[in-house]
Amino acid sequence: MNLHTNRSTEMNLPQKISAVFTELRSKKQTAFIPFIPAGDPNLNATGSIISALPRAGADLIEIGFPFSDPIADGPVIQAAYTRALNQGIRVESIFEMIHHLSSKPGWKTPLVGMVSYSLVFRPGVSKFLTRANQSGLSGLIVPDLPIDEAEELSAAVREHHLDLIMLVSPLTPIDRAAKIAKYSSGFLYCVSTVGITGERTELPSSLQAQLKSIRELTSLPLCIGFGISQPSQVQRWKEYADGLIVGSAIVRRLEKANEIGMDSAQSEIVEFVQEFSRECKIR
Amino acid sequence: MAIKSGNETLVAERKEPNSSTLYERISQVPDVRGRFGLYGGKYVPETLMFALDQLEKVYQEAKNDDIFQQELSRYLREYVGRPSGLYFAERLTKEAGGAKIYLKREDLNHTGAHKINNAIGQALLARRMKKKRLIAETGAGQHGVATATAAALFGFECRVYMGAEDVRRQELNVFKMRAMGTEVFPVHSGSSTLRDATNEAMREWMSSVENTHYIIGSVVGPHPFPMIVRDFQSIIGKETRQQCLDQFNRLPDVVLACVGGGSNAAGMFYPFIEDKEVELIGVEAGGRNSNAGEHASTIAFGSPGVLHGSLSYVLQDEDGQTANVHSISAGLDYPGVGPEHSFWHDQKRVEYKTVNDQQALEGFRICSRLEGILPALETAHAIYETMNLAAKRGKSEIIVLCFSGRGDKDCAEVARLEKQ
Numbered sequence: 001m002n003l004h005t006n007r008s009t010e011m012n013l014p015q016k017i018s019a020v021f022t023e024l025r026s027k028k029q030t031a032f033i034p035f036i037p038a039g040d041p042n043l044n045a046t047g048s049i050i051s052a053l054p055r056a057g058a059d060l061i062e063i064g065f066p067f068s069d070p071i072a073d074g075p076v077i078q079a080a081y082t083r084a085l086n087q088g089i090r091v092e093s094i095f096e097m098i099h100h101l102s103s104k105p106g107w108k109t110p111l112v113g114m115v116s117y118s119l120v121f122r123p124g125v126s127k128f129l130t131r132a133n134q135s136g137l138s139g140l141i142v143p144d145l146p147i148d149e150a151e152e153l154s155a156a157v158r159e160h161h162l163d164l165i166m167l168v169s170p171l172t173p174i175d176r177a178a179k180i181a182k183y184s185s186g187f188l189y190c191v192s193t194v195g196i197t198g199e200r201t202e203l204p205s206s207l208q209a210q211l212k213s214i215r216e217l218t219s220l221p222l223c224i225g226f227g228i229s230q231p232s233q234v235q236r237w238k239e240y241a242d243g244l245i246v247g248s249a250i251v252r253r254l255e256k257a258n259e260i261g262m263d264s265a266q267s268e269i270v271e272f273v274q275e276f277s278r279e280c281k282i283r
Numbered sequence: 284m285a286i287k288s289g290n291e292t293l294v295a296e297r298k299e300p301n302s303s304t305l306y307e308r309i310s311q312v313p314d315v316r317g318r319f320g321l322y323g324g325k326y327v328p329e330t331l332m333f334a335l336d337q338l339e340k341v342y343q344e345a346k347n348d349d350i351f352q353q354e355l356s357r358y359l360r361e362y363v364g365r366p367s368g369l370y371f372a373e374r375l376t377k378e379a380g381g382a383k384i385y386l387k388r389e390d391l392n393h394t395g396a397h398k399i400n401n402a403i404g405q406a407l408l409a410r411r412m413k414k415k416r417l418i419a420e421t422g423a424g425q426h427g428v429a430t431a432t433a434a435a436l437f438g439f440e441c442r443v444y445m446g447a448e449d450v451r452r453q454e455l456n457v458f459k460m461r462a463m464g465t466e467v468f469p470v471h472s473g474s475s476t477l478r479d480a481t482n483e484a485m486r487e488w489m490s491s492v493e494n495t496h497y498i499i500g501s502v503v504g505p506h507p508f509p510m511i512v513r514d515f516q517s518i519i520g521k522e523t524r525q526q527c528l529d530q531f532n533r534l535p536d537v538v539l540a541c542v543g544g545g546s547n548a549a550g551m552f553y554p555f556i557e558d559k560e561v562e563l564i565g566v567e568a569g570g571r572n573s574n575a576g577e578h579a580s581t582i583a584f585g586s587p588g589v590l591h592g593s594l595s596y597v598l599q600d601e602d603g604q605t606a607n608v609h610s611i612s613a614g615l616d617y618p619g620v621g622p623e624h625s626f627w628h629d630q631k632r633v634e635y636k637t638v639n640d641q642q643a644l645e646g647f648r649i650c651s652r653l654e655g656i657l658p659a660l661e662t663a664h665a666i667y668e669t670m671n672l673a674a675k676r677g678k679s680e681i682i683v684l685c686f687s688g689r690g691d692k693d694c695a696e697v698a699r700l701e702k703q
Binding site: 067068069070071072073074075078079082085090091116117118119120121122123143144145146148149166167168169170171172176180191193194 | 316324325326327328329330332333472473478479482485486489490492493588589590591592594597599601602603604605
């Protein structure tokens with residue numbers, strides 16, 4: 001296995017992100033997208049959890065690259081990043097873990113990296129994207145890179161056969177949302193509430209109206225993130241969205257690994273993902 | 284100009300300024316995208332774009348509004364106590380034995396530092412935007428106190444984020460903020476210092492952006508902050524320039540200031556940028572030594588990277604993770620620097636030097652003893668460099684030091700260090 005061959009020439013490939021949504025749409029199902037921070041409590045544990053998620057019903061998996069100063073993330077995810085960084089986690093070792101997963105025989109689930117722009121910029125966009133592609137990532141979310149600064153990256157992702165998933169916030173005017181959709185591929189990440197990542201019990205009802213109007217300007221799948229924490233929230237939102245992203249609620253379960261042991265924490269996460277994805281699959 | 288990632292492309296071009304048009308070009312920044320040459324920009328979550336656009340718009344209106352400017356001037360004059368004096372430090376001059384040393388006395392402002400210039404300006408902008416609440420980050424506590432002061436003055440609700448480590452180091456300023464009705468919020472995440480307080484304030488701003496204004500205390504952060512803070516602090520350089528012309532009938536030979544994020548330096552330097560005969564020197568914190576994690580000399584040892592919403596020199600590792608930093612002075616203990624400083628450095632318009640912890644303490648002592656002025660430890664870095672430089676220059680030369688703040692807040696820390 002050569003880590004440095006271009007993924008697009010290899011036999012075993014994860015599905016394209018767009019293909020996942022096409023398939024789910026034809027079945028009238030909603031994608032369930034769990035978020036796992038890399039390296040908390042260690043990279044072996046991250047690999048083990050992620051490899052169990054497709055069977056639990058995850059359609060795509062978001063992998064968080066720990067960053068020292070994550071301004072877009074809430075306290076739960078930042079704490080996970082700090083734990084991982086205190087273990088000395090390196091970006092290269094995350095790519096290696098991802099490569100290990102994506103080259104497993106029969107691996108189909110697209111993996112998407114959630115990465116702060118500092119980590120992309122430091123080695124240089126082209127070098128970072130080359131490694132991302134080689135590792136088997138299907139796309140990137142760069143939460144601190146608005147379209148105004150995304151010129152270089154959005155041009156480069158295409159060359160590296162990666163999707164760039166951009167974010168729309170409740171405060172984004174509709175003409176700007178149209179521009180953001182043009183820069184995006186794979187899906188559009190619709191931030192549910194003004195603020196940072198984290199669990200909330202209620203999502204604002206204005207979100208419905210916003211999703212409807214965004215739907216009119218793009219054919220990209222729309223996925224809701226930030227603030228989804230309970231399977232009971234699924235039914236209300238699946239009508240408006242093509243996918244639901246859950247982060248902090250999973251990370252909070254991961255946090256317990258220290259007390260209850262990694263195996264128990266992993267089973268709790270798998271069960272939680274099963275519950276969510278069951279709700280997403282009910283027609 | 285296309286912005287390229289990767290260090291080679293960025294650091295490559297350092298130009299020797301040689302024509303007056305180039306000097307003008309160096310002063311005509313940022314561009315419409317918030318760029319100072321390659322640096323600056325807005326690397327923030329989409330949620331903040333709304334607030335940044337609104338702030339930029341309101342600022343441009345206010346800048347051209349005579350009533351706003353008159354009101355700002357009135358508060359600076361009657362409340363802050365401006366203009367601050369340009370004082371001839373005769374005994375420091377004699378001690379150094381060379382060029383004449385003048386101090387621009389920002390320590391005499393209300394609240395004891397230059398930070399109030401920006402806090403009053405931004406509080407007036409917040410009022411113009413009809414926001415009800417202010418938040419801020421603070422390191423040494425000077426910006427926190429300045430913001431708490433402006434909040435009390437204009438009746439805003441206010442919360443200041445401060446690293447837990449700094450809350451310990453800067454007890455007096457914590458007391459002052461609380462006394463003025465501000466909530467001091469200790470930040471325990473990451474390294475528990477200024478950089479974490481900044482993360483926390485930005486996060487909080489994202490969830491409260493509709494009714495809250497975030498007063499960034501230095502020339503850092505996403506556009507338009509580096510420009511706005513520079514402009515509000517430029518009163519320092521404008522006054523200094525005029526005072527020099529009035530008192531000496533000419534401009535100074537050298538102007539010095541300490542640089543953490545770089546707000547007092549930016550405000551002091553900016554009005555002199557086009558005066559090519561004036562040498563500008565920024566002094567960074569050299570900490571204990573030049574090993575990674577032991578200093579806060581961002582321009583000396585850092586490289587271009589993204590931190591707190593802008594592209595600038597940053598102290599970080601090969602992956603792009605922000606490095607830990609150290610300085611004896613809480614206000615300089617920051618791994619980034621304002622994008623305009625990165626630009627001035629690349630353009631060779633400003634020279635950046637390093638002064639370490641021990642040298643800063645020496646600066647503190649000599650200024651206290653010879654002038655009867657206790658400087659802030661931030662300022663003490665620049666004092667040391669000024670003494671050094673004055674000794675090497677002829678007696679007819681004039682050096683102006685931006686005396687950014689008074690040292691009361693640091694007395695306990697200096698006493699503790701002297702006991703060790």
